[in-house]
Amino acid sequence: MTLHSRSPQTPAGPNRRRVVQGLFGVGAAALAMPALAACGGGAASDPKTVTFGSNGADATPKKAYAAVTNAFEKDSKLTVKTNTVDHDTFQKSISTYLQGTPDDVFTWFAGYRMQYFAKKGLASPIDEVWDKIGAGYSDAAKQLSKGQDGKYYFVPLYNYPWAVFYRKSVFQKYGYQIPTTWSQFTALAKQMKKDGLSPIASGYGGGDNWTVLGTFDYLNLRANGYDFHMSLMRGQVSWTDKRAVKTIDLWREITPYYQTSAGGRSWQDAAQSLLDKKSGMAIIGLFLGQQVTDESLRSDIDFFPFPEIDPAYGQDTVEAPTDGFMLSRKPKNSAGATKFLEFLGSAQAEKLYMGVDPSNVAVNSGADTSSYNALQKKSAELIAGAKHITQFGDRDSDPGFISTVVEPGFAEWLNHPDDGSALLKKIESQRSRFFTA
Structure with missing residues (x-):
């Protein structure tokens, strides 16, 4: 399939x-x-x-x-x-x-x-x-x-929402519990790796580096809240702001649990690894199941909201592109x-x-x-229960800025994740080209 x-x-x-x-x-x-x-x-x-x-x-x-x-x-x-x-x-x-x-x-x-x-x-x-x-x-x-x-x-x-997708039968086999907090999520990823799974399916090769925006958006929304996220997307605050630095720090925590060679894989291949039970989770949209025609397989697919990072924001925002x-x-x-x-x-x-x-x-x-x-x-x-609904990184921002600066910057960083200071400085240096006061 x-x-x-x-x-x-x-x-x-x-x-x-x-x-x-x-x-x-x-x-x-x-x-x-x-x-x-x-x-x-x-x-x-x-x-x-x-x-x-x-x-x-x-x-x-x-x-x-x-x-x-x-x-x-x-x-x-x-x-x-x-x-x-x-x-x-x-x-x-x-x-x-x-x-x-x-x-x-x-x-x-x-x-x-x-x-x-x-x-x-x-x-x-x-x-x-x-x-x-x-x-x-x-x-x-x-x-x-x-x-x-x-x-x-x-x-x-x-x-359609973006969330963390998984196969119910995999969670049942290993006794995994649905994580609701960041610590639970990272602990689950660590356990999946011990169990021989690729914890987080990922593919951003070629033209698919847009897919990493879903993870960045949720990390930023959960750590810093809707208002800061939208201000960042609209070019109103600096990408070197300490809150953006925090988001990159959180992202680096889970990069060891990404599928290997993600930069050379399409998102479809990554999604297939979830369906084939080679990966434990995928941060992706509901379109994951668009081409699934086997209803028994569809019934085994489930998702949970991206976990809470700061209790002040909980899980109050859902990415739901319209x-x-x-x-x-x-x-x-x-x-x-x-x-x-x-x-x-x-x-x-x-x-x-x-x-x-x-x-x-x-x-x-x-x-x-x-x-x-x-x-x-x-x-x-x-979606109905969300306090805030975001559209997605490149829909909530200047698409030229996202596609030519942010996305390739993220993809390059993911290949060799560090503290992100050089990444954020590079993105910030280009912000004024796309946004005016």
Whole structure:
């Protein structure tokens, strides 16, 4: 059984980078652009056709989006022309794509990522859509969908938590207990190593160094709290702050328990080692189980929240990246695109999507959750119980800064972990290039 690449949140998504130019100019994005534009929005306006730019190229999301668009076509009598591009190319090309002739509606991410393009005028406000769908969403979901100008620019579809995943049968075999504190977590990792397991599955080779952000985020959130973490992500405090130093110190404590040669392994390979019972734990998103088709295996997968470090913050924050849709700045079929977005924001659309892709949970509070598997139910409960919800390192910050400075810095440091002083000084030296006072 193998796993296939997907976003986390993606995750923002695999192999995303050299996007300083891609997201904030031209450069690499211009080179990647033809693959995205070729099927995109260059056609003449057709009142019966809505164009849809999708980053769901993997088999499961592609099938799930097809279920949604087919239902919309049946209900609306409109045709949806879908332009599906692999996640990596979509991300690298997005800025140039939006400045060209993009599709009417396109997939994207909540938070800073959405607000950036809204502020640049590369997306259209959709307040009229929210007049129709707003009753189905919580205040938190509404806030995630607004630009800095207070207008709506985003329709959420799903989110998914990051947590510490494991196989129940492995914990049962060795008598492991679920850790809730940092000391319990590190003690468990030590015991797993004695038992011949790789305690923490890890793969950040090639373009997968984005995966290490999940661990950094949780360490920082648990040690220093939500407010400091978001200030750090937004460039408002120094990376040499003693609190950031503390986070790196904590990270170094668990690096001896990482899977060997993690820098030369993909995240899919690392995840597979968990499924194959070679690794004991994996700090990863619910997308871990996207391609698991064996229900007996799925039922053996479980997770626990990242453990408490400072009791003042407990486990109050959950990383739950939210994916959804935006409206391009000059849609060719504005009326049709508006209808499409209203449908995409409905409980019906979420039920259709989640019925195909069980690695996510619906955001619309009216969505039918009766068919959720155990992991989805537990995920929904974890997210609903969070005091704070973060999106993920490269969604809560300037993506160019994260992708060209922070991620490669973390990956290099993990290969030879030290006190982190040189790492943090290097990151701090680049902060002013991306953030202005």
